[in-house]
Amino acid sequence: MYLTDRSAPAEAGTDQGRRRGLRPGVAPVVLVLGTVSLITDISSEMVTAVLPLYLVSTLGFSPLAFGTLDGVYNGVSALVQLTGGHLADRIRNHKLLAGLGYGLSALCKPLLLLVSSIGALGTVLALDRTGKGLRTAPRDAMISLSTPSGKQGRAFGVHRAMDTTGAMLGPLAAFLILSAAADGYDAVFGVSACVAVLGVVVLVLFVPARGQRDPGAAVDSVAGEARAGRTSDTGVLAADAGQEGRTGPTGVAHTRVPGPRQDAGTGRADATDVPEPLPLAGQDGESEAKAAVGKPPVRVREALALLRLPRLRALAGCAALLGLTTVSDAFVYLLLQRRAGIGDQWFTLLPLGTAVVFLLLAVPVGAFADRVGRHTVFLAGHGALLTGYALLLWAPSTPVLPFLVLALHGVFYAATDGVLPAALADIVPAELRASGLAIVGTSQALARFCCSLAFGAAWTVWGDGPALAGSAVGLLCCAAVASRVLRPTGGSR
Amino acid sequence: MTPLRRRLLVLVTAVLLLAGVGTGLVLHAADRADRANRPQSGGPAVSTGKLTLDQKNRLTFINAAAGPHRTAVASVPSADPEAGRTASDLKCARFYAAAGTGICLQSNPGVLKQSNRALLLDADLRTRHTYALAGTPSRARVSPSGRFVAWTVFVSGESYSSAFFSTRTSVLDTRTMKLTPSLEDFSITLDGKSYRAADVNFWGVTFASDDDTFYATLNTGNKTYLVRGSLSRKSVTTLVENVECPSLSPDGTRVAFKKRVLSRTSLWHEYVLDLRTLKETALAERHSVDDQATWLDDRTVAYALPAEGKVGTSDLWSVPADGTGKPRLLIAGASSPAPL
Numbered sequence: 001m002y003l004t005d006r007s008a009p010a011e012a013g014t015d016q017g018r019r020r021g022l023r024p025g026v027a028p029v030v031l032v033l034g035t036v037s038l039i040t041d042i043s044s045e046m047v048t049a050v051l052p053l054y055l056v057s058t059l060g061f062s063p064l065a066f067g068t069l070d071g072v073y074n075g076v077s078a079l080v081q082l083t084g085g086h087l088a089d090r091i092r093n094h095k096l097l098a099g100l101g102y103g104l105s106a107l108c109k110p111l112l113l114l115v116s117s118i119g120a121l122g123t124v125l126a127l128d129r130t131g132k133g134l135r136t137a138p139r140d141a142m143i144s145l146s147t148p149s150g151k152q153g154r155a156f157g158v159h160r161a162m163d164t165t166g167a168m169l170g171p172l173a174a175f176l177i178l179s180a181a182a183d184g185y186d187a188v189f190g191v192s193a194c195v196a197v198l199g200v201v202v203l204v205l206f207v208p209a210r211g212q213r214d215p216g217a218a219v220d221s222v223a224g225e226a227r228a229g230r231t232s233d234t235g236v237l238a239a240d241a242g243q244e245g246r247t248g249p250t251g252v253a254h255t256r257v258p259g260p261r262q263d264a265g266t267g268r269a270d271a272t273d274v275p276e277p278l279p280l281a282g283q284d285g286e287s288e289a290k291a292a293v294g295k296p297p298v299r300v301r302e303a304l305a306l307l308r309l310p311r312l313r314a315l316a317g318c319a320a321l322l323g324l325t326t327v328s329d330a331f332v333y334l335l336l337q338r339r340a341g342i343g344d345q346w347f348t349l350l351p352l353g354t355a356v357v358f359l360l361l362a363v364p365v366g367a368f369a370d371r372v373g374r375h376t377v378f379l380a381g382h383g384a385l386l387t388g389y390a391l392l393l394w395a396p397s398t399p400v401l402p403f404l405v406l407a408l409h410g411v412f413y414a415a416t417d418g419v420l421p422a423a424l425a426d427i428v429p430a431e432l433r434a435s436g437l438a439i440v441g442t443s444q445a446l447a448r449f450c451c452s453l454a455f456g457a458a459w460t461v462w463g464d465g466p467a468l469a470g471s472a473v474g475l476l477c478c479a480a481v482a483s484r485v486l487r488p489t490g491g492s493r
Numbered sequence: 494m495t496p497l498r499r500r501l502l503v504l505v506t507a508v509l510l511l512a513g514v515g516t517g518l519v520l521h522a523a524d525r526a527d528r529a530n531r532p533q534s535g536g537p538a539v540s541t542g543k544l545t546l547d548q549k550n551r552l553t554f555i556n557a558a559a560g561p562h563r564t565a566v567a568s569v570p571s572a573d574p575e576a577g578r579t580a581s582d583l584k585c586a587r588f589y590a591a592a593g594t595g596i597c598l599q600s601n602p603g604v605l606k607q608s609n610r611a612l613l614l615d616a617d618l619r620t621r622h623t624y625a626l627a628g629t630p631s632r633a634r635v636s637p638s639g640r641f642v643a644w645t646v647f648v649s650g651e652s653y654s655s656a657f658f659s660t661r662t663s664v665l666d667t668r669t670m671k672l673t674p675s676l677e678d679f680s681i682t683l684d685g686k687s688y689r690a691a692d693v694n695f696w697g698v699t700f701a702s703d704d705d706t707f708y709a710t711l712n713t714g715n716k717t718y719l720v721r722g723s724l725s726r727k728s729v730t731t732l733v734e735n736v737e738c739p740s741l742s743p744d745g746t747r748v749a750f751k752k753r754v755l756s757r758t759s760l761w762h763e764y765v766l767d768l769r770t771l772k773e774t775a776l777a778e779r780h781s782v783d784d785q786a787t788w789l790d791d792r793t794v795a796y797a798l799p800a801e802g803k804v805g806t807s808d809l810w811s812v813p814a815d816g817t818g819k820p821r822l823l824i825a826g827a828s829s830p831a832p833l
Contacts, residue, residue: 052647056629057586057600177519182529184522191518194511201507205500347627347648459691 025367029146030155032206033139034162039199040102041163044128045170046192047109050178054185059116073129078445080133085438088138089298094434095207098142101135102203104128106196112189137441140421141434142207150370152425153377156418157366164359168352303435311427315375316440318482319420322382323447325475327389327455327468329354332409335392335464340402350406357410358417365414366422374423375486381415382479384408389472393465420444532560537826542579544568546590546616551833552789555588556580557806558826566597566618571789571832574824583618586630588829590614592639594667598630598646611644613667624672627661632738632785633829636700636707640668641724643698643707662695662709664724676709679722682730683713690714695729697738697785701745708739708748719750719766733771737761738785740794742814749776749786749794749814763796765814774816787830788814797828 088097108128115121140156147155173195174188181187306312327335333350336342342350369377388408395401421437428436451471458467532539539562544553552574556567562580566588569576585597595614609626611633628648635642645662664673676695681688694712701707705725711718719736722729739748746768751761761783763776776794786796794814797807809823809830823830 052629053600056631056647177522181519181522182526184519184526187518187522191515194515194518198507198511201504205504343625456691460689 025151026155026158027146029207030143030158031162032202033143034159036102036199036203036207037139037159037163038166038169039195039202040105041166042170042173043109043192043195043199044105044132045167046174046177046188046195047112049171049174050185050188054188055121058183058185059121073126075446075449076126077129077133078442078449080130081136081445082438082442084134085137085141085434085436085441086298086300086303087134088141088434089303089432092298093209094138094142094145095203095209097434098135098138098207099200099203101131101133101138102196102200104131104134106131106193106200109189109193109196113186137434137438140437140441144421144425144433144437145430147425149425151367152422153366153369153374153419154363155366156422157363157414160366160414160418161359161362164355164362168355168359298431298435303432303439306428306432306436306439309427312424312436312439314485315420315423315427316443318478318485319440320443320447321478322475322482323444324451324454325471325478326382326385326448326451327471328448328452329409331452331455331459332388332392332405335468336402336405338464339392340397340405342402350402353403353406354409354413357407358413361411361414362418365411366418369415369419369422374419377415378419378423379479379483379486381412381419382475382482384415385412386472386475386479388412389468389475393469393472529559529563530561533558536560537575538577539567539580540577541582544579544581544618546595546614546618546833547593548833552824553588553590553831553833554809554824554827555585555829556826557800557828566595567827568833569824581618583612583614585612585829587633587644588831589633589635590831590833591635591637594635594639594642596633596635596642596644598626598633598644600626600630609646611663613642613665621667622670624663624665631660632662632697634698634700634785635831636704637702637743638704640704641666641700641707643700643709645696645698660694660696660712662698664698664707666724673724676722676729678727680728681711681720682728683711683718684731688713695720699739699741699748699785701741708741710737710739717753719748732768733766736766739766740786740788742788742791744791747814749788751782751784751786763794763812765794765816776812776814776816777818778810778812778820780820784828787832789830789832795823795830797830800826 084097084101088094091097105128108124108131111124111127112121115124143155143159144152173191177184177188177191307316329351333347336350337347365377385408388405391401391405391408395404420440424433424436424440455467455471458470462470536558539556539558539560541562544566546553548568550571551568552571553566553568556562556565556578558578562578564584564586565580566583566585567578567580569578583597584599586600587598589596593616595616595618597612597614599608599610599612601608609628609630611624611626611630612620613622613624615621626644626646628646630644630646632645633643642665643662645660648659648661661674662676664676665671666673676698677693681693690713692713696710696712698707698709705723707722707724709720709722709729711720711729711731717735717737718731719733719739720729720731735752736748736750737753739750741748748766748768750764750766752764752773754760754762760781763778763782763786765774765776766772767774778796778798780798782796782798784796784798786794789795789811792814793811795809795811798810800806800808806826807828808825809827810820811823812818812820
């Protein structure tokens with residue numbers, strides 16, 4: 001905790017004072033964005049929770065058609081995330097783009113009342129997903145940019161914990177409304193819209209309006225190389241090395257110019273006693289705007305040049321590789337139900353078990369990742385998932401099995417969901433942070449989407465047990481490759 | 494950025510405004526729900542009375558007319574459906590009965606989880622057995638002899654990150670009380686070949702009078718099929734494509750069903766299929782029907798349509814099964830018809 005106070009830049013002084021009172025070590029922006037996510041998740045989960053009931057009992061049609069569309073939406077959302085991330089960097093205004101995303105989703109809630117055909121309903125839900133896709137990368141970029149490198153894991157942990165809290169409160173709110181007003185789906189959608197608007201209001205009022213921060217010469221060099229078209233490996237490597245200078249905690253990093261930087265080492269060094277040049281919370285909006293005006297806009301080419309950063313490529317590649325063997329939640333719950341013989345009436349409670357563990361562990365595991373290295377924790381999270389698969393495959397069906405599997409599933413989320421974006425802080429230059437987050441997020445999401453399709457096919461051909469065994473072996477191999485690629489001292493590229 | 498004080502003022506104003514709108518919406522909906530539970534002038538006469546499932550020549554249904562008996566199982570004389578309704582204490586979302594056996598699917602939204610259950614009923618509407626359901630009730634059927642009961646629910650797997658729907662159809666043998674939790678374990682012959690897939694869904698069972706043969710909808714790979722199944726052999730065979738919610742005629746020769754007339758939309762028209770010739774006949778109803786129809790006799794089918802101008806309620810209509818004539822309003826404010 002003392003580190004943040006000591007390392008804070010002078011202009012963040014006022015925020016620092018407030019921060020101490022609130023939650024040590026987390027920038028106010030993170031708490032505000034967490035609040036926005038909490039509120040927005042209440043709103044969206046209210047709708048998700050009652051949608052099946054609404055489709056059947058009021059609109060009177062089968063939700064099957066919608067179920068098949070949903071997979072497609074998730075793919076679309078991942079691609080929109082890429083657009084959102086790049087646009088946010090391009091216009092140098094993360095807040096504006098996140099606001100547009102939150103606003104679009106808020107607009108969709110009252111529209112739900114007006115549509116009664118599955119086609120129109122599908123369109124509204126697709127728009128809602130588009131809003132979610134647009135806001136994700138700029139929001140994570142704001143969290144990332146407002147937090148010193150050594151506290152990224154904790155910051156994302158706080159955000160994800162608040163987000164999950166909202167996701168759990170949503171269904172509660174929806175069913176309280178339905179118990180007060182039988183068949184009051186219009187009230188649920190209306191209240192959901194009001195809650196969503198409140199989320200946008202909080203975002204507009206309390207997230208500082210800033211364009212891109214000035215991350216220093218190092219970042220300019222990356223952008224400069226790319227702009228000049230010098231995207232050769234040496235050019236980018238130089239940029240990468242330059243970036244070391246920005247966050248570089250030790251002289252060691254500078255000497256290791258060609259090759260990926262030591263992530264775990266960085267985390268450790270940050271946590272001990274090296275001053276941080278960040279955070280930039282509390283920076284004056286006007287001067288930033290001026291700084292932004294002076295710069296040419298970020299172009300697609302520069303965002304693409306990110307892919308030439310070896311460490312980003314390694315992380316995005318590993319996230320995708322591991323995503324390819326990460327069985328989707330729905331399948332995990334189905335398998336758990338079959339293995340443990342859980343009654344149908346408990347089935348809808350299984351996701352709640354994962355969420356509770358995720359909620360409780362997000363902050364401590366995030367902070368732990370800051371200390372021991374985010375790549376290590378990210379891999380360990382997949383180890384927890386692998387253990388969960390193994391239990392599903394071989395453990396005897398005891399009463400503790402569901403609790404164990406759900407706990408491991410929650411640990412997996414706590415150790416990966418916020419830790420992955422946290423790991424990007426040291427890799428992606430501030431100017432391209434949203435693009436970088438989107439690249440990694442999208443590759444992971446698309447890989448998981450492919451995994452769902454493949455798993456469904458494998459289930460069909462071989463049955464559930466062999467399909468899961470295949471995923472487990474795949475995950476083991478991918479984790480082995482990933483642990484080599486992400487190895488702290490490794491020279492692999 | 495405006496001073497903190499002004500931003501807080503804007504926030505408080507927004508919270509008050511939105512809370513006001515939200516409260517208004519909930520109160521409005523609560524009031525509407527409350528009104529629906531009070532009798533309305535001009536509505537049908539409903540009285541509490543003894544309702545048993547062995548009364549011949551009566552038609553049971555779920556009463557949707559506003560008043561204290563809303564959603565209660567009620568009955569009218571088959572010959573005079575406009576007569577006063579006799580309502581029981583039993584409230585259901587979906588109901589069916591035959592030969593003294595009844596099935597009632599209930600759905601109560603709960604704070605933590607929905608409470609969905611199926612009640613197996615004896616002729617006096619007493620609950621013989623309760624089954625927890627995996628999701629929202631959809632279809633229910635009893636075999637003509639009263640021995641077999643089937644129901645379909647929509648299962649929503651996961652609300653945390655993505656919606657995910659499938660159907661689950663269960664069959665209960667009321668003689669042995671053996672429950673087949675899911676028809677998905679039955680072997681499938683599709684277009685003459687043995688077939689297996691993870692995306693198989695069944696719904697809308699209808700039973701023949703031999704207490705073995707049944708018909709149902711099979712959905713896989715974005716197609717729906719009419720299947721004929723055998724309970725004893727645990728198998729189904731596809732017959733024709735694009736058939737949903739079949740309903741077997743009392744003489745066992747024809748199946749009334751809803752046919753999707755425009756792909757990827759919820760637009761269905763009611764048809765009758767001759768099982769011998771596989772010839773389809775469009776019925777005179779021009780509205781989209783999303784219901785499992787019921788045969789009132791060998792010449793007439795009944796089904797629910799959304800009530801015009803009223804959200805969330807339906808009327809029962811009937812139409813000749815040979816494609817002639819035109820639809821007739823059978824019972825206003827009602828659903829789930831079952832002739833006794």
